[in-house]
Amino acid sequence: MSLLTIMPSGKTIEAAEGQTLLELILAAGESIPHKCDGNAKCGSCHIFVQSGRKSLSKISPLENEKLDSIVGVSSKSRLACQTRIAGAEDISVELLGFASGF
Numbered sequence: 001m002s003l004l005t006i007m008p009s010g011k012t013i014e015a016a017e018g019q020t021l022l023e024l025i026l027a028a029g030e031s032i033p034h035k036c037d038g039n040a041k042c043g044s045c046h047i048f049v050q051s052g053r054k055s056l057s058k059i060s061p062l063e064n065e066k067l068d069s070i071v072g073v074s075s076k077s078r079l080a081c082q083t084r085i086a087g088a089e090d091i092s093v094e095l096l097g098f099a100s101g102f
């Protein structure tokens with residue numbers, strides 16, 4: 001079990017292995033676009049991971065392909081719907097204040 005902090009609100013939620021960041025962010029009551037319902041097709045759930053990278057699943061080829069097509073990606077970028085909790089280190093993510101996907 002790790003703790004997920006969601007910026008900029010600073011809300012925290014307990015995160016169990018196997019859960020996606022999208023599920024957790026929604027469960028915390030935050031709004032995050034997810035136009036393709038978690039299928040790595042829209043890119044609207046693009047977020048930045050600020051810390052705790054080691055507690056997250058690796059980027060799949062599918063996620064990587066979608067990230068490549070998004071404007072404003074950085075080395076911190078992940079698709080929340082494709083990123084699963086995979087460790088016990090606390091995690092901090094930043095929701096982006098703009099729709100970066102399509």
Ligand code: FES
Nearest residue numbers: 038040043045081
């Ligand atoms: S919800 Fe569409 S890529 Fe994540």
